[in-house]
Amino acid sequence: MRAVPDQQVPPEVDGATVPATVPGCVHTDLLAAGLIPDPYLDDNETALAWIGRTDWAYETTFDRPAGEHTRLDLVCAGLDTVATITLNGVEVARTENMHRGYRFDVTALLRAEDNNLAVRFDSAYRYAEAQRDRLGDRPNAYPEPFQFIRKMACNFGWDWGPTLVTAGIWQEIALHGWSVARLAVVRPAVTVDGDTGRVQVHVDVERAADRPLTVRAQVAGEHAEVTLPARRSSALLTLTVHRPELWWPRGHGAPHRHELTVTLHDSDGGTLDEWHRRIGFRSVRLDTTPDEHGAPFAWYVNEVPVFVRGVNWIPDDVFPNRVTRQRLAHRFDQAEAANINLLRVWGGGRYESADFYDLADERGLLVQQDFLFACAAYPEEEPFATEVAAEASEQVIRLAPHPSLVLWTGNNENIWGWHDWDWQAPLAGRSWGRGYYLELLPRIxxxxxxxxxxxPGSPWSGREEIHPNHPAYGTTHIWDVWNTDDxxxxxxxxxxxxxxxxxxxPPAYATLxxxxxxxxxxxxxxxxxxxxxxxxxxxxxRRGLEAHLPxxxxxxxxxxxxxxxxxxxxxxxxxxxRSHRGRCMGAIVWQLNDCWPVxxxxxxxxxxxxxxxWYALRRVYADRLLTVQPRGSGLALVAVNDSGQPWRASAIASRLTLTGEPKAKSTLELEVPAYSAVxxxxxxxxxxxxxxxxxxxxxxxxxxxxxxxWFFAEDRDLTWPAAAFDATVEPTEGGQRVRVTARTILRDVTLYPDRLDPSAEVDAALVTLLPGESATFTVRADAPLDAAALTSRPVLRCVNDLQGRAPF
Known part of the structure; x- marks a missing residue:
């Protein structure tokens, strides 16, 4: 990999040939070669802005693969983004879309030895700015031209992400040899009706010879077969499975999957190609029937109501090749442990990897998938209309087999933006994406x-005549809290x-x-x-702190x-x-993860x-939640039951002084049916x-x-006693056990062991103790931590330690 000559690049990069890792990108290759500093540290990001304004060339040589193949195709799973592909000096293609793959017949261009493959990437900035100048500018949330190129929008910076505009072969590239015919598209449509599961398998084949073919499919012990006469290239196979084991979202049952195999056979019975996926039998229904409160947005999976306890997902790294299956599995572990049941893949990032959706299937995590449009007015002229149609079709076919995927969303905040963000005057009638969200994508x-x-969008009310962010209809985004309100x-x-x-x-101290x-x-x-x-x-x-805390x-x-x-x-x-379960049927927190330290x-x-x-989400997203809520002029205890079993319990409610003195007490009998709140x-x-x-x-x-x-006043106004407690530390397998015994009330006790060792983490946080109560925290680290440091400020914190500390 090298910078294309005659550009303004640092001397150490000018003329240098850099080993390239594929999949990868220019930034990670330059970093591995020691030619740039880590863009995530300090303000290095700013000094590396030149990378996104530079053209880059990748080049390799290879011999023609062995074997007798009628066709040899160059398959590019992902090119980022404006690429010119040349093989042995002959231009094969030009591409302009990071979000789709390409396949080119290069049989006639290959020689036996020393084939030269070159991929040149033109600056994404130069391309996007040229399209903007040609089509006319359109408003967006940030001063970057990200809506004028089909590329990961957040590469151009976001209000949580760096501006690191990448280029490179970001997914696999390879030669694929085949003869006679291959499976070009396999698209299963899975439905469940009562006790019957059905898979309609749509198959398209690409031919290199016109002769009869056979397509076979099997799943859960059922088989189907279709013969394709010469010159015919499409088939539909239907498999019916009686009483299949169903795929359930987490918390509702096991996420059963079944191997679906599709094979393509020549007229002599030989196998030409095969396709395998693990599918799930489940039904998905979205209830938006108008009612006395407006119109709901309520999920039913296998006809069971699911309250969505979700998080928004952004790319886990600016550089996708660094996001391994192991890393995704760890992030999914964190999601599951926090009682999350849905991940919304946000529209300013990418369509995620096969590993992402496979892990979601395996673990029963629901997925809401945005099409990739976010916070901007997008042009609908060419080449974008054709690119969007091709991209969307490819990604829908790719992701259709995954039972975890339960919703396609047209965009993030663009319809809302058109209504409320002063877009209409500067657009002056120019296209902004409506045709994508309300016509093209639903048709696909x-x-x-x-x-x-x-x-069509997030948010969206269900009808154009109703404001897209109306809280009584469909989906809502609430951002006045962060931006302006308490x-x-x-x-x-x-x-x-x-x-x-x-x-x-802020992030963890060790991260900072x-x-x-x-x-x-x-x-x-x-x-x-x-x-x-x-x-x-x-x-x-600081405004948020001033309203509540010392x-x-x-x-x-x-x-x-x-x-x-x-x-x-x-x-x-x-x-x-959640206390309004029934009227409200879901919450998706922004956001689970970050792509860099920020x-x-x-x-x-x-x-x-x-x-x-994270610890707070684990508590408030638990299957069963007890919460005190204001109702009218008083207070109410709300018991929320998202499990499939009734919840019967006696709740003891007490009014106490901060020193633990009882003032009033009552026992309340709770009977909460499954999937309801009382x-x-x-x-x-x-x-x-x-x-x-x-x-x-x-x-x-x-x-x-x-x-x-329930506290009757804000922390800043409460008459907190100075925090007093006893703490002991003892070794345990793989770490240390910290036991804290309160001598006064301790509000939101939290340990920060990463201040002592970056490897350290703790199993619990935000624990409030009344006088005389104890809590145990398990800390795990690569090496034992100092006991005194582990049990004192700034590692051990509670709200009232700001009042000073009494001696042990």
């Missing part, structure tokens, strides 16, 4: 994947389904220290500021409190939305470390404090893990 889905629902504003919404809402917090060389490290030091991409992000974080005295306090505030904000929102809305940071938000009004003696600044309410069913808390 109806033709190629009619078993799945399609929703997070208690979530309680002012009664949405049918919240597809995006989020609140920021790896990525930033700031000395001293402060909330607004240069590296921190560079790794905060949101507009006025630092100011918004004033931080130093960076350690700021880091702890902003992470805590993020967790509190999202927990409040989720508990509110202050963002994620629950898991760019180095894969869990933030306090609301019980609390009596005034519990809901009305004598001294709001010195009292709290706690409700539990006998298991402290399902405790519900």
């Amino acid at each position: 889905i109806a033709t190629l994947d009619p078993t799945r629902p399609y929703w 997070y208690v504003t979530y309680r002012e919404y009664l949405p049918r389904f919240v597809a995006e809402f989020g609140y920021q917090g 220290r790896r990525a930033l060389s700031d000395e001293p490290l402060t909330h607004d030091s240069p590296g921190m500021a560079h790794h905060q991409k949101a507009a006025d992000g630092d100011r918004k974080l 004033e931080p005295r130093d960076f350690d306090d700021w880091h702890w409190l902003t992470q805590l505030n993020q967790a509190r904000a999202i927990a409040l929102g989720v508990e509110h939305f 202050t963002s809305w994620s629950a898991v940071d760019g180095d894969g470390r869990r933030k306090p938000l 609301t019980v009004a609390l009596p005034d003696e519990l809901a009305q404090p004598d001294d709001a600044r010195n009292e709290l309410l706690v409700a539990e069913t006998g298991d402290r893990t399902d405790r519900a808390w």
Whole structure:
């Protein structure tokens, strides 16, 4: 790999031939060769902007593969993005779309030895800016031309991501030899009706010879066969399976899958090609029938209602070749452990890898897949109309076999943007994407994947005459909380389904220290500021703190409190939305993951470390949730049951002083049917404090893990006692066990062992203890940690340690 000559590049790169890893990209190759610094550290990203404005050439030589093949095709699974392919000096093709693959017949161009393959990548910037100038500019959320090229939009920067505009052979490239015929398309459509599963297998073949062929399919012990006469290239095979084991989403049953095999045979019976996938029998229904509250957005899988406990998913790395199956599996482990049941693949990234969807199938995680349009007005003129149609068709066919995929979404926020973001005047009648979302894409889905629902946008109300972000209809995004309002504003919404809402917090301390060389490290030091991409992000974080928490005295306090505030904000929102189960049937938090070390809305940071938000999600996304909610002029206890079994329990609700003195107590009998919520009004003696600044309410069913808390005043106004506790540390297998016993109330006890060792992590966080209670935390690290450091500030934190610490 090398920079194309006669360009402005650093001297060490000019003229250098760099070993290229395929799949990969220019950035990762230059980094591996030691020619650029790590773009994720400090502000190196800025100094590397020249890479995206440079043309690059990849080149290799190879011998013709052995064997007698009628055809030899060059198969390019993914080229990023504006590529010219040349074989032995002959131009094979030019491509302009990162999101689709290509296949070219190169049989006649190949020689026995020393074939030369070259792929030149023109600057994505130059291409996009030329298309913008030709078609007329269109508004978007960021000052970059990302909507004028079919490329991962967030390469051009986002309010959580760096501007690192890549180029390269980002997926596999290879020669494929075949004879007579091959399976060009296999598209299974799986349905379930009562006890009967049906697979309609649509097959297209590409021929190199006109003679009869046979297509066979089998699944779950059932077989089907079709003979294709000469010159015919399409077949439909139907397999009917009685009482198949169903695929269920996590929390509802096992995600059973069945091997579907399709084979292509020559007239003599020899096998020419074969195709294998693991499919799942399940039905998916989206209920949007208007009701007295507007119109719902409610999922039924196998006719069982599923409350979506979701997270938005962004690319896990700016450089996709670094996202291995092992890394994805770890991220999915984190999602499952946080009781998440759906991942929404956001429209500014990529269609994810085969590993991603296979892991989702395997684990029963639902997937909502956006088509790749986000936060911009997209041109519908050529070449984009043709490219979008080809891209969408290819990806629908590729992903159709996956039972985890339950919804196609036309775009992220573009219809909303057209309505509310002052787009209409600058567009002056030019195209902006409506034709994609409301005409082209639904037509493709109806033709190629009619078993799945399609929703034109996120957010979308269901009809053009209703505002796209109307909370009473369809899906809603709530961003006024982060941008302008206090997070208690979530309680002012009664949405049918919240597809995006989020609140920021910084990454783990060890992540910051790896990525930033700031000395001293402060909330607004240069590296921190560079790794905060949101507009006025630092100011918004401080605004959120001021509304709820004591004033931080130093960076350690700021880091702890902003992470805590993020967790509190999202927990409040989720508990509110789930407490209205039935009217609201889903919440998708922005966001699960990060693509680099950054202050963002994620629950898991760019180095894969869990933030306090992750622990909060684990609690508020549990199958059974107990929560105290304001109702009218009082308070109510709401029990939410997302399991398939009834929940019967006695809940004890107590009003206490902060020192633990009982003021009032009541026992409430709960009977919560499966897949429902029950609301019980609390009596005034519990809901009305004598001294709001010195009292709290706690409700539990006998298991402290399902405790519900209510504080009558904000932390900044409560008369907290100085935190006092006893702590012991003892070794355990693979780590250490920290036991904390409260002598005073301890609010949201959290350990940060990564401050002592970057490998360290803890199993629990945000634990509130009343005087006399204890909690045990298990810390795992590569080596034992210092016991004194592990049990003192800044590693061990609680809200009231800001009041000073009493001696042990």
